[in-house]
Amino acid sequence: MTRLQILPKASPDARARRVLPSLLLTALLAAPFAPALAQVSIVNPGAPGEDSRELSADEAVRIAASRYSAADVQFMQDMIPHHHQALEMAALVGERTNSPALIDAAGRIEASQRDEIGFMQQWLAARGERVPDPQAHSAMHTSHEMAGMASAAEMAALAKAEGPDFERQFLQLMINHHAGALKMVEELLEQSGSAYDPTLLEFVNDVSNDQAAEIERMTALLATVSSDPRTGLAAGFRDAEEAIAHLRLVASLPKPAGFFDPENPAGLPLEPVDEDEDDEEKDEEKDAEALAKQQRDRAFERFKGESTGKARSGLLSFANTDMAFSNDVLVVGNYHGFNAYRLGTDGVPALVSSVVCPGGQGDVSIVGDLLLMSAQETRGRLDCGLQGVIEDVSAERFRGLRVFDISDLARPKQVGAIQTCRGSHTHSVVSSDDERIVVYNSGTSSVREQDELERCVDELAGDGSR
Numbered sequence: 001m002t003r004l005q006i007l008p009k010a011s012p013d014a015r016a017r018r019v020l021p022s023l024l025l026t027a028l029l030a031a032p033f034a035p036a037l038a039q040v041s042i043v044n045p046g047a048p049g050e051d052s053r054e055l056s057a058d059e060a061v062r063i064a065a066s067r068y069s070a071a072d073v074q075f076m077q078d079m080i081p082h083h084h085q086a087l088e089m090a091a092l093v094g095e096r097t098n099s100p101a102l103i104d105a106a107g108r109i110e111a112s113q114r115d116e117i118g119f120m121q122q123w124l125a126a127r128g129e130r131v132p133d134p135q136a137h138s139a140m141h142t143s144h145e146m147a148g149m150a151s152a153a154e155m156a157a158l159a160k161a162e163g164p165d166f167e168r169q170f171l172q173l174m175i176n177h178h179a180g181a182l183k184m185v186e187e188l189l190e191q192s193g194s195a196y197d198p199t200l201l202e203f204v205n206d207v208s209n210d211q212a213a214e215i216e217r218m219t220a221l222l223a224t225v226s227s228d229p230r231t232g233l234a235a236g237f238r239d240a241e242e243a244i245a246h247l248r249l250v251a252s253l254p255k256p257a258g259f260f261d262p263e264n265p266a267g268l269p270l271e272p273v274d275e276d277e278d279d280e281e282k283d284e285e286k287d288a289e290a291l292a293k294q295q296r297d298r299a300f301e302r303f304k305g306e307s308t309g310k311a312r313s314g315l316l317s318f319a320n321t322d323m324a325f326s327n328d329v330l331v332v333g334n335y336h337g338f339n340a341y342r343l344g345t346d347g348v349p350a351l352v353s354s355v356v357c358p359g360g361q362g363d364v365s366i367v368g369d370l371l372l373m374s375a376q377e378t379r380g381r382l383d384c385g386l387q388g389v390i391e392d393v394s395a396e397r398f399r400g401l402r403v404f405d406i407s408d409l410a411r412p413k414q415v416g417a418i419q420t421c422r423g424s425h426t427h428s429v430v431s432s433d434d435e436r437i438v439v440y441n442s443g444t445s446s447v448r449e450q451d452e453l454e455r456c457v458d459e460l461a462g463d464g465s466r
Contacts, residue, residue, distance in 0.1 A: 071191040072200055073129050076120045082147055083113040084134035086177055096166040101221050148180015164225050171222040178211040237265050251348040256339055258354055260318050326366040333362035340409050352409045357384035363426045367437050369407040376423030376445050393452045399423030421447050421456035
């Protein structure tokens, strides 16, 4: 509550007495600017028991000013010899390979790294900081392994190599070297107060972007000179190229029909479509090869989760999970159900039947003519229906162990369903005889509602109604 106080009219003398303190207060507020008080010492205490030291005003504000930090200086001093080693490696290229692509890569590295060394030297000198000798590897304060620096032995081996052997060594060392630079940038930016200098921040970002792009180019180039038979294999859904060493390929079986989405066979997460971007692309003339590359790049971005960030995780609807064998029978479990095979005398499986029974997990075990299959997701239905279950509580929901009769492998039949509180993430058959099968079940999902399965509410730690 605001209180209003009415004072009696003051005499001229009283008003004068009130004005004088006001003038005194104004003088005190202005006092810090007076020359007499400008000599007050600025003290920086030492460690407990140590003497304090005096600081100048400039020294006192330096730590808070957006200038540069000790970490910034260390980064620049470390990066100079780091860049210099890249120049040493690039200088070996001209006499040891005729690869135009590698010569171009070395030229880009030589130009960018030399210019950046000059910038870093000028940046340090302008601030009165020590400018290291580029050839002195002792200037590196981070470990060679962390910074991507090649060892003396690796540099000697590179200098002796020629042709494809040199190309492989150069690319492998330089990719690792550039990755080390990215690591150094990352460590700098993790330091509090670092890279506040706008010029330095721009330089650091340029180093990161340029070297990341160079790593991508060199990785693609390495694929063309690698001796690994898997390098450069063409991708494909049904016709992907293959390579094998010290093994014999007996058979390669693709997922059967009904167990993959033809429109998204890789099962990548889907992203919202940017209609404006889509219209722009339609207006542009692109040949088939460029469009195919763009689609591959976008698919890979989705796979790595590096595109819009709005994509949902990919469904495991058609993921294979487990295999069970019994004599010449092979059953492959899947989130979508299971596939049953007969093994021929040559060991090659032949598909006999595909059983669609969604419910998640799909870990399988065979006991005689019975197949046990784990189901854990809340969408699973007792009748193996495809429509799922959307209600919080439903008598149609199934989570637990399904039991199938596979005596007729061509037409398996569900003959039992053991409901559990948390479903079945996996299971193991402990023992079996003619009268009973003992199974260890592991369920890791949420506890289902009590109204759905009464015995599922417990007071043990970690349990709940959901």
